Amino acid sequence: MDLMQLRAMAKINLGLDVVRKREDGYHEVRMIMQTIRMFDRVTVYRIPEPEIRISSNLHFLPVNENNIAYKAARMMLESQPVRGGVSISLQKRIPVAAGMAGGSADAAAVLYAMNRIFYMGYTLEELMDFGLRLGADVPYCLMRGTALAEGIGEELTRLPACPPCYVVIAKPAISVSTRFVYENLRLDETTRHPDIYGLADAICRQDLYGMLPYMGNVLESVTIPAYPIIGEIKERFMENGALISLMSGSGPTVFALFDNYEMALRAKEALLEWGQVPLVYVTDLYRVREETPVNYW
Structure with missing residues (x-):
């Protein structure tokens, strides 16, 4: 080979x-x-x-x-x-x-x-x-x-494969420094921490809707004040039927989950018509199942 x-x-x-x-x-x-x-x-x-x-x-x-x-x-x-x-x-x-x-x-x-x-x-x-x-x-x-x-x-x-759903990805025309995000992150008694173990438990129960209350990204506390477009994209997604919308990693990409493919497509079109986000994609989750080899490429 x-x-x-x-x-x-x-x-x-x-x-x-x-x-x-x-x-x-x-x-x-x-x-x-x-x-x-x-x-x-x-x-x-x-x-x-x-x-x-x-x-x-x-x-x-x-x-x-x-x-x-x-x-x-x-x-x-x-x-x-x-x-x-x-x-x-x-x-x-x-x-x-x-x-x-x-x-x-x-x-x-x-x-x-x-x-x-x-x-x-x-x-x-x-x-x-x-x-x-x-x-x-x-x-x-x-x-x-x-x-x-x-x-x-x-x-x-x-973890078990996440419950199936559709994902819309939106990448604004900005760059966010991971170093900037972590250097400006403040962890104190007012910080709202997502319940990651609760989220993992909902995934294990195969409960897509049960996942939603536990999802979150603590890094948004830095990026949204510094780059308001990230918060605006999240709002646009929610206005167009998303189950939830979050920033991925340290940003600036924002994703939204949908339980309906047609609604996901409409959300994509709505964001493109808005004109503030040049890159928008509709996709779904890659679900590793027991019958699928871990090293499948």
Whole structure:
């Protein structure tokens, strides 16, 4: 096997809480991660030259050691004595810097592909350990599906597949710095924390409507005052029949859940007609079932 084409899938956070700031400067989180059917197409093939080549359909994306996919490839090549190198093509569809783990998903795909192409023999758990050295979201992007994430995001517990529903994704034309969000997050007695364990319990009961009271994103307390467009998008979604609308990760992407496909389509059209959000997509959840291999790509 000298070539693999993979779907590097995006994620949303059905719930995101920050428990505390640790002494090492990292924030301890508690969140529910969910894969959605939006993906980058990652092609990895073996080349005889001992080098790493990256190309992308986005001209502004770095194609050198500043790209996390490049770092993933280098890590794998350095982990075992192998002959040759790799050429990686990234066809980006996941919005960049959007709180949807697009870069982490690409890195996860590279780790998975190189393990197969070079017959390295690593288990999924070992690949997840490699991924953690690249970023806190990479191990989850290898696992995929529905998961409770704790610690800095690396302590993962697989949950049953989330109840089916439709997801509308809206990405405003702004950028939000994750560092800015966490540096300005204030955790005190007035902070409203979403009940992540309650959300996990509702997912285990397969109760879509029972999930709603427990969902939330504590980081919105920073981003909405700083970037009011995020709050406005949430309001537009709710006015158009969403069950709930939240920011994903540290933003700026906002998603909404719907139990009706036609209503989801109407909400998409309403946001596009509003003219303040250039990127709006309708998709659904990627549900890992028992009969589906965890490493299905």
